[in-house]
Amino acid sequence: MRSPWLSKFSVIFGPRPPLNWLLLCIISIFVLIALLGSSSSSAFDSVTSAAKPNIYLNYRKLKEQATSDYLELKTLSLGPSRLREFSLCGKERENYVPCYNVSGNLLAGVSNGEEFDRHCEASQEGQQCLIRPPKDYKIPLTWPAGRDVIWSGNLKLTKDQFLSSGSMTKRLMLLEENQIAFHSDDGYSHDGVKDYSRQIAEMIGLASDSEFFQAGVRSVLDIGCGFGSFGAHLLSLKLMTVCIAAYELTGSQVQLALERGLPAIIGNFISKQLPYPSLSFDMIHCAQCGIVWDGKDGMFLLEVDRLLKPGGYFVLKPRGHSLSSKKGHMLTAIEEFTQKICWNLLAQQDETFVWQKTVEAHCYTSNNHGLIPLCKEEQDAQSYYHPLVPCISGTTSKRWIPIQKRSSGSLLSPAELEVHGIQPEDFYEDLQISKSALRNYWSLLTPLIFSDHPKRPGDEDPLPPYNMIRNVMDMNAHYGCLNAAFMEAKKSVWVMNVVPIKERNTLPLILDQGFTGVLHDWCEPFPTYPRTYDLLYANGLLSHLTSEGCSIMNLLLEMDRILRPEGWVVLCDILGPIEKARALTTQIRWEARVIDLQNGSDQRLLVCQKPFLRK
Ligand SMILES: *[C@@H]1O[C@H](CO)[C@@H](O)[C@H](O)[C@H]1NC(C)=O
Ligand SMILES: *[C@@H]1O[C@H](CO)[C@@H](O)[C@H](O)[C@H]1NC(C)=O
Secondary structure, three states: OOOHHHHOOEOOOOOOOOHHHHHHHHHHHHHHHHHHHHHOOOOHHHHHHHHHHHHHHHHHHHHHHOHHHHHHHHHHHOOHHHHOOOOEOOHHHOOOOOOOOHHHHHHOOOOOOHHHOOOOOHHHOOOOOEOOOOOOOOOOOOOOHHHHEEEHHHOOOOHHHHHOOOHHHOOEEEEEOOEEEEOOOOOOOOOOHHHHHHHHHHHOOOOOHHHOOOOOOOEEEEEOOOOOHHHHHHHHOOOEEEEEEOOOOOOOHHHHHHHOOOOEEEOOOOOEOOOOOOOOEEEEEEEOOOOOOOOHHHHHHHHHHHHEEEEEEEEEEOOOOOOOHHHHHHHHHHHHHHHHOOEEEEEEEOOEEEEEEOOOHHHHOOOOOOOOOEOOOOOOOOOOOOEOOOOEOOOOOOOOOOHHHOOOOOOOOHHHHHHOOOOHHHHHHHHHHHHHHHHHHHHHOOHHHHOOOOOOOOOOOOOOOOOOOOEEEEOOOOOOHHHHHHHHOOOOOEEEEEEEEOEOOOHHHHHHOOOEEEEEOOOOOOOOOOOOEEEEEEEOHHHHHHHHOOOHHHHHHHHHHHEEEEEEEEEEEEHHHHHHHHHHHHHOOOEEEEEEOOOOOOEEEEEEEOOOOOO
């Protein structure tokens, strides 16, 4: 079943004229001027008067010949310099993540550990160039093979990081010279990830980890995820597990997880809140994640409390030997603090502790272990820059619903939607639109659409190797319905649902559906490594940003940075912004095609593919 506009959907723009051809035209015009100039012995003004109509004529002819792509002509008429393609950045920027320049922050006077925080002020400057892939870069393997074997040349890893000791790293092994294999899910559990997961399930009173989902554990935040193997295992149990870790210059946990096709984002516990609303996760996990939980007067534990839903779990496996007195001291301090915030130590086994957050909001105010004040106001639209708070959040929220009480289905019930102030009809309509849109976008993702015989929307799904999409970003996610559509179509993808700040804050709704997402200001770079997404999708983002006054060129350059070579971009918007973006894609060397929905609206699709550039 396809909705009516789909069958009428067709590609109306022809292939764009090759750049060489346009250049040839410019050159011919200049030759013409030169010829006319030299053949004329009269005064200067007669030359110009003779040349003018010719230029005009040529221009018109050009325009007629290339009506299919008048945008480039518009650019052409503004002068050849505007057509300049960006060059590749230097090798030192291969793994460049803006906003994390520690030495720059120190120079700017930022200290106390906050130099490791996100600071974007200085990152906006600098030359505009395209991030170059490493010399040995190879397109990742398809899911699920790519989860267990990655190309070592795609990451910035040092030899020591392969060989470093410790149980968490032993499961990393070098297969061949250029591949790294992770044996996390092979059934032998040499590495213990499965045993560990089962142990946690037992500690919270379940028979096995396959019962997590039914017990209300749907979303997990894995702080400092190592190589992501625990997350990979939980994902196989249908738990949305997102890895969050600090920016790391080499051996980045976030880069590695994303390379394996596992959800991850840069974030840290220093002075700011994580970019999530309160009551976001069912479980927060830290295995030797390096956070000094007893530091900062318990502010980091308060942040965990803020992020956990009522009845959610905090799983901690501290670093170091159990005999070390330092660790003993830290644990005592943590245990004292957890009593103040109404957490219940469910179990302790070996080196692992599991606490449960209270389901009773009034516990915080009737606590006889010492009161921590409730936060005054719910800070609704949080992004990366909200400072940590020394108070308890979320207790007055309508979303204060114990995880054990949530409905068992994967779609939200009308009552649950109303908690978010959303009309069920709106939501279901959006879901229908997303479902049919997905069917069409997906079928367009083939290099065929850039050829003379473009693929028609609704044609068969593209065959491998083009169908290699795992990490998807919805840059303007609204209710998260594209994500829901992907799930329903059983595509093996996960979606980073980005809610632009200043749009309606639907992030709580997205997270409550068991998806992942983040609030983000698209005038700034996204906290991820280069080449970490396979598909970027944005509906209505361009017109939103145009009204915000940020640079579309910078946005496209940022998209190019986070998109892997041969990755896809689908932009849906009204004609004006699409035309503008189409003209700019030439400069970042994307293949691009504008597609008319042909239903009388001025909505257009811009489908692009990033080429695999080496120079
Ligand atoms: C970091 O900041 C320093 C000082 O401002 C600057 O010289 C350097 O180029 C910056 N590094 C990057 C990668 O932007
Ligand atoms: C045309 O299709 C687009 C894409 O779904 C939709 O947003 C728009 O409302 C439609 N316009 C008309 C006039 O039907």
